[in-house]
Structure formats: structure tokens, C-alpha cells
Amino acid sequence: MEVPITQFRRKLFDLVDQALDGKEVWVSHKGRRLRLVPEHAPSKLSRVTQLDVIAPGVDIDDDSWKAEIFRKWVQKWDRRLGPVQKSVRSASTKVGVEARRARRKA
Numbered sequence: 879m880e881v882p883i884t885q886f887r888r889k890l891f892d893l894v895d896q897a898l899d900g901k902e903v904w905v906s907h908k909g910r911r912l913r914l915v916p917e918h919a920p921s922k923l924s925r926v927t928q929l930d931v932i933a934p935g936v937d938i939d940d941d942s943w944k945a946e947i948f949r950k951w952v953q954k955w956d957r958r959l960g961p962v963q964k965s966v967r968s969a970s971t972k973v974g975v976e977a978r979r980a981r982r983k984a
Contacts, residue, residue, distance in 0.1 A: 879893075879896070879901065879902065879903055879904065880904040880905075880906055880911070881893065881903070881904070881905060881906070882905075882906055882907070883905060883906065883907040886905045893905075893914065894914070897914040897915060897916060898916050900922075900925065902915075
């Protein structure tokens with residue numbers, strides 16, 4: 879929130895309370911800006927509340943789900959990329975290579 883200096887004088891205590899709550903308060907005066915911040919600003923993470931339940935009935939310490947996800951990932955990986963195969967040159971490709979070699983020598 880940005881306020882001019884006259885409004886800052888009128889609402890000084892309200893704006894200070896907002897700054898202490900962690901909101902940004904900017905004061906503009908003669909084309910310059912000042913930011914009002916508390917001396918020891920609370921971190922953003924300190925305001926985060928912990929969730930008690932991730933999913934009902936799920937044991938967080940149970941790692942059996944990792945094996946299932948890894949197995950599915952490997953299947954997708956193999957299906958998308960598959961084994962790498964060497965390219966086989968056809969007879970027409972061999973003829974083209976021999977023709978290029980002959981032109982270089984000539």
C-alpha cells in the first residue's frame with residue numbers, strides 16, 4: 879500500500895499496525911518513496927499453518943507406494959524411448975556412399 883505523506887500523518891497508528899502485521903506500507907513525499915517495516919519482520923514461513931491430514935487413512939511412514947510409482951515410471955520410460963537400435967544401412971545407401979567416395983578421389 880502506498881500513501882502520500884499527508885495521509886500517513888492522519889493514519890499514522892493504523893499504518894504502523896499494518897506494517898507490524900507484515901503488510902508493505904510505502905510513504906511517498908516529494909517524489910521519493912519510503913518503506914515502513916518492523917525492526918524484526920516475521921518471516922513468511924512463520925505465518926504458514928501446518929496441515930494435520932494429508933489424506934485420510936494413509937500412513938505417511940509407509941514407503942510401499944514408492945515401488946509402485948517407480949514401476950509405472952519405468953514402464954512409461956521403456957515405452958517412450960525403448961531400447962536403442964543401431965541403424966542398418968540399405969543397399970542403396972551403400973551405393974550412395976561409394977559414389978561420394980569416388981567423386982572425392984576424382
